Amino acid sequence: MRLWLIIPVLMAAVLGARAPYAQQVDFVIDATLPVRETELPYTLNLNLSAVATTRIGVGALLDLREIQKIVPERLANNAIVDNCGLQVRLDDLSFGAKDDAIDLNGEVTIAIFECSRTGERNFQRGEEKNAILANMSTEATVELRDNCAYIKLIDLTLTAPEVQREQVLEDDTLESVKELMLAAVDLVLKETPLCPELPAELASLDPVYEKGGPREIGEGGFGVFLDGSVDVSPSTILDILTVLQQQELIPGRP
Helix, strand or coil: CCHHHHHHHHHHHHHCCEEEECCEEEEEEEEEEEECCEEEEEEEEEEEEEEECCEEEEEEEEECHHHHHHHHHHHCCCEEEECCCEEEEEEEEEEEEECCEEEEEEEEEEEEEEEEECCCCCEEEEEEEEEEEEEEEEEEEEEEECCEEEEEEEEEEEECCHHHHHHHHHHCHHHHHHHHHHHHHHHHHHHCCECCCCCHHHHHHCCEEEEEEEEEECCCEEEEEEEEEEECCHHHHHHHHHHHHHCCCCCCCC
8 A cells, every 4th residue: 555545544543533435534623712811612623635645635624613602692792892982892793604705793882981081191981972783794704824714804884773873974983983893803813813733643744724714514604614735754654653653553663
């Protein structure tokens, strides 16, 4: 058997992976996404397939459906913009994938306050002047940089009820809030890239991802796919053989 066919089989033995046939191996790996002071769980579905004598194809599908459930609950009634004169809360957020796009929708509560300066850099919030309920809709895409997937908002639309629309248009409130929301969300997304990490047994493979994007899982389930490859070098083969020997799946050195 050629060496490039042996390697996926060896890796299957190491991790107990499912091997549909000799040239392809699938792994299911529990992973977490660190978001500031918390970690959100997701599942990494990793597929390795023989594509050339010195290359193995790598397909990574990040199943984010658990995050899809948790994030709206965490964001409910929490301010995403909160300064002296303005507070913006994102309520009833829902998001999901449809084909190769990510849709986000929700209700936004915008509270405008009196704000007075109390010092050179200090301000004090006063009474609430106005409150606006708006509907939010936006789309997001996935950018691949440095072997990580970054979610990026394409644009954001805020729509106020008809009874409040005239006032909102007069003071340009929604446009200001839109820019603040985009900046706040963009900051969080930049801090939380999706960088799939392989388990220790496969870390030496060091795959290079060349393309990626959103992926619908089931009906509206949110996922991200990454496609790439790994160079099968002699050191990689030795690392895999070492693991096999350590786990006594093959005989050790004489």
